Every structure is written in C-alpha cells, then in structure tokens.
Amino acid sequence: MxxxxxxxxxxxxxxxxxxxxxxxxxxxxxxxxxxxxxxxxxxxxxxxxxxxxxxxxxxxxxxxxxxxxxxxxxxxxxxxxxxxxxxxxxxxxxxxxxxxxxxxxxxxxxxxxxxxxxxxxxxxxxxxxxxxxxxxxxxxxxxxxxxxxxxxxxxxxxxxxxxxxxxxxxTDRAVRAEHQAARSKERAEQALEFHDSVQATLDMIASGRYPERKNRWLAQREADFLRVLTTSRTNGDRAELATALARMIRDHPAQELIGGGVESRIDTLPSDLPADVVEALTKGAREALTNVVKYARTDEVCVTAATTERGGVRVAVIDQGVGFDVANRSPGLGTTRSIKRITELGGAVDIDSAPGEGTTVEMTWAG
Structure with a gap:
C-alpha cells in the first residue's frame, strides 16, 4: 500500500x-x-x-x-x-x-x-x-x-x-493456533478410529477366538486400512475420498464373503474434492463390490483409486470373475442409481466385461 x-x-x-x-x-x-x-x-x-x-x-x-x-x-x-x-x-x-x-x-x-x-x-x-x-x-x-x-x-x-x-x-499466531487445533482434532479422530476398528480387531485376535487363517486375514485387512489412513495425504491434508474408500472396503461384506478378501490399491488423492463427489464415488465402489459378491463367483477382486493426469480421480473395481455380456444385459437399479450417480456430477462411468474375462467398473471425475 x-x-x-x-x-x-x-x-x-x-x-x-x-x-x-x-x-x-x-x-x-x-x-x-x-x-x-x-x-x-x-x-x-x-x-x-x-x-x-x-x-x-x-x-x-x-x-x-x-x-x-x-x-x-x-x-x-x-x-x-x-x-x-x-x-x-x-x-x-x-x-x-x-x-x-x-x-x-x-x-x-x-x-x-x-x-x-x-x-x-x-x-x-x-x-x-x-x-x-x-x-x-x-x-x-x-x-x-x-x-x-x-x-x-x-x-x-x-x-x-x-x-x-x-x-x-x-495472523501468523492465529494460523498456527488454527493448525494446532486442527492437528489436535485429527489426532482425536484418529485415536477414536483406531479404538473402534483396529484396536477392536487386535483384541479379538489376541483373545484367540478365530483360527490362525482368520487371524492373518483380519491382520491384513487392518494393515491395509491403516496404510490408507496414514499415507493418503496431499500437502498434509487428509484425502477424504481415500479415507471413505478405506472404511467402505474394510467394512464391506465382500471382505469375508470373498475368499481372498478385497485388495485395495489407493494412491495419494486430492484433498479438496467436493463432498458429493466423494459420496458418489464411494457408494459407486460399494455397489460394484456388492455386485462382485452376487454375480462374479471369484476370490479375486481389487479396488483401485488414483489421481488422473488432469487432477481428477479415477476409482475402479476389478474382479476376475465370470463376467457378462455388457451389450445384452440391462443395468440394474444399483448400477443406474449408485454406480452411475457420478455422471450427474460431471463424471463418467465405464463398465468393461465379457463372459469368462472378469469385470472392470471404472468411475472417473475430472473436476
């Protein structure tokens, strides 16, 4: 001035x-x-x-x-x-x-x-x-x-x-105080998250209630969940989509109903995605996993999430099941209401499948 x-x-x-x-x-x-x-x-x-x-x-x-x-x-x-x-x-x-x-x-x-x-x-x-x-x-x-x-x-x-x-x-003091308060709040949320999920699972493993094979699966599930929570950050801010997908994958029935569990490959995602986009992608991935349980007849399924070259996001559910003929099967209610909901927000959905070759459900949002 x-x-x-x-x-x-x-x-x-x-x-x-x-x-x-x-x-x-x-x-x-x-x-x-x-x-x-x-x-x-x-x-x-x-x-x-x-x-x-x-x-x-x-x-x-x-x-x-x-x-x-x-x-x-x-x-x-x-x-x-x-x-x-x-x-x-x-x-x-x-x-x-x-x-x-x-x-x-x-x-x-x-x-x-x-x-x-x-x-x-x-x-x-x-x-x-x-x-x-x-x-x-x-x-x-x-x-x-x-x-x-x-x-x-x-x-x-x-x-x-x-x-x-x-x-x-x-202003500097106010910003530092705000960051400190945000970190304290995040630590409290993480502590509650760990107590309600990971710690509860570890307590069950320690009690000896499950067979050894079940224990290994539970431990792997919690390890995948913790990995996403601790690594899915952009510039220090938590990526809500990564956290939401991790929670959904951890709690989905497919974890127990599919023999090999659900493999997750969630990279670092943007931390500023709109809440409705996070919700649409998460619900779409959950519905795709539900369809794998119902129809795919496979022990191999993977959920991936990554940032696109233009700063958007891509979420995919990939299984090695029986597949189906996309052209000759009408989409069900879950596909039209959940999986394709992202299209209402400017995104896109691509379902690639063929009999005997598995299915890939890919949802993208370009921002």
Whole structure:
C-alpha cells in the first residue's frame, strides 16, 4: 500500500510540471539540460517504483540511488534556470524533490535523517541564486515544505509499517493456533478410529477366538486400512475420498464373503474434492463390490483409486470373475442409481466385461 501510494504521489509530482509548462517559457540556453533531466528522473522513478510494487518493498539501494539522482538534478537543473525562476514552480525539480524526501523518510531506515538533509541542502545549493530575486522567499518555503512533509510522512509511515507488522504477527499466531487445533482434532479422530476398528480387531485376535487363517486375514485387512489412513495425504491434508474408500472396503461384506478378501490399491488423492463427489464415488465402489459378491463367483477382486493426469480421480473395481455380456444385459437399479450417480456430477462411468474375462467398473471425475 505504501509503495503504491508513493508511486502515485511521484507520478503526480512529475505530471504537475507538464501542466505548468505551457504557461512558461524555458531558457533557450539550457533547455536540453532541463528537459533531459526531467526525462531521466521520471524514467528512473518509473523503474524504481515498478520494481518496488512487484517486490512490495523499496530496498535501501533504491532509496540511495533515488537520493543520489535527486542531489544531481537539484543542483544541475536548478542552476540551469535564470535566478528568478530557479525557486518558482517553473522549476520541475521542486515537487519530485519533495517526493524523494518523503520516500527516504519512510524507507531510508537509520539513514533517513541524513538522506532528507542531503536532499534539502542540495535544493538550497542549487536554487541559491534565487535568494536575491522576487522569488527568494520561495527558496526557504520550499525547503521548509520538503522537511515538514518528510517528517510527517516518516512518522506516519513508521506507524503504518508497525501496524502492518503487528497484523502479520497476529495472523501468523492465529494460523498456527488454527493448525494446532486442527492437528489436535485429527489426532482425536484418529485415536477414536483406531479404538473402534483396529484396536477392536487386535483384541479379538489376541483373545484367540478365530483360527490362525482368520487371524492373518483380519491382520491384513487392518494393515491395509491403516496404510490408507496414514499415507493418503496431499500437502498434509487428509484425502477424504481415500479415507471413505478405506472404511467402505474394510467394512464391506465382500471382505469375508470373498475368499481372498478385497485388495485395495489407493494412491495419494486430492484433498479438496467436493463432498458429493466423494459420496458418489464411494457408494459407486460399494455397489460394484456388492455386485462382485452376487454375480462374479471369484476370490479375486481389487479396488483401485488414483489421481488422473488432469487432477481428477479415477476409482475402479476389478474382479476376475465370470463376467457378462455388457451389450445384452440391462443395468440394474444399483448400477443406474449408485454406480452411475457420478455422471450427474460431471463424471463418467465405464463398465468393461465379457463372459469368462472378469469385470472392470471404472468411475472417473475430472473436476
């Protein structure tokens, strides 16, 4: 905000001379110096503030260069005018010099007082011949104006910068507190999740209620579930689709009704999917698993989920069962209502099957 305001101020100060110029006549002898100095100073200010706006800050090096150039044109250009005009509005250096002192007072750091003093002193030295003319008092009033404006701007700028730094610090503390609260909430949810699922299964295994083969299957099921919960993250945020699919696969009857259980291959998924998309994909995968139990007559089924090249998601249920002729079988209620629900949200469904070659139900959502 400060850099943009200072850029607007400096631009207005340079434009002021263009408004005055038609009403005055430039000295023939030094017109090139006056106009050339104006062009150089204006171009430098444009570059400096362009860089400052892009970086959102004016560095000490830019301030030093701005002051050095101001000292040069304060003396050279002012001496190029006749003494009677050196301290008048005809001299274009007066408004930009005021802008230089204001900028130096705000961004000059510990050198702001010397910088302002050097600029004001250069102005006095350059326009000194005007002291003995009718415009002599303008020399003193302009020097006073530069000094006072610099003092007010420096104080105001420091207050604004302090307020900005305080606001940044408060925002950082609030963000850290929010993240800490979110992590605490997530840890509590994970603890409850583990207690209600994994820990309960481990307790049953430890009690010896199931045969060894059943224990191995239960342990593998919980290991797959934990793997998804702990790895399915994007930029530290939990991917709700991965979590929802993991819960669905863990609790689906297919885990016990299919001899080999349900294999899951869930990669890192986007964490910002809409809730209705997560629900549609999860319910579609659950219905596809239910169809495997009902019709596929197989011990091999796998649920996969991955991110597409364009940032969408693809969920597939693949079995090695008896398959069917897609062209000659009308879709049932579960297929039209659950599996194909994702199409209502802009997604797509592809069912690939043939007798004796298994079935693949693939649902995609491109975002």
């Amino acid at each position: 400060l850099v943009r305001a200072l850029a607007a101020l400096r631009g207005a100060q340079f434009l002021l001379w263009l408004a005055v110029l038609p009403m005055r006549t430039l000295p023939d002898r030094h017109t090139g110096v006056i106009v050339g100095g104006y062009v150089v100073a204006a171009l430098f200010a444009a570059v400096m503030f362009g860089v400052g706006i892009r970086r959102r800050f004016l560095s000490s090096r830019w301030i030093a260069a701005d002051v050095a150039l101001a000292v040069l044109y304060a003396v050279v250009v002012s001496r190029s005018y006749p003494p009677a005009d050196a301290a008048s509005i005809t001299n274009w250096v007066i408004p930009p010099l005021c802008g230089v002192t204001v900028t130096a007072a705000i961004y000059g750091g510990r050198h702001r007082f010397p910088a302002v003093a050097v600029v004001v002193s250069s102005w006095i030295a350059g326009a000194w011949p005007a002291l003995g003319t009718a415009n002599g008092q303008e020399l003193i009033s302009n020097a006073t104006m530069m000094t006072v404006f610099a003092g007010v701007a420096g104080l105001t700028g420091r207050l604004l910068l302090r307020a900005a730094h305080a606001a940044d610090s408060a």
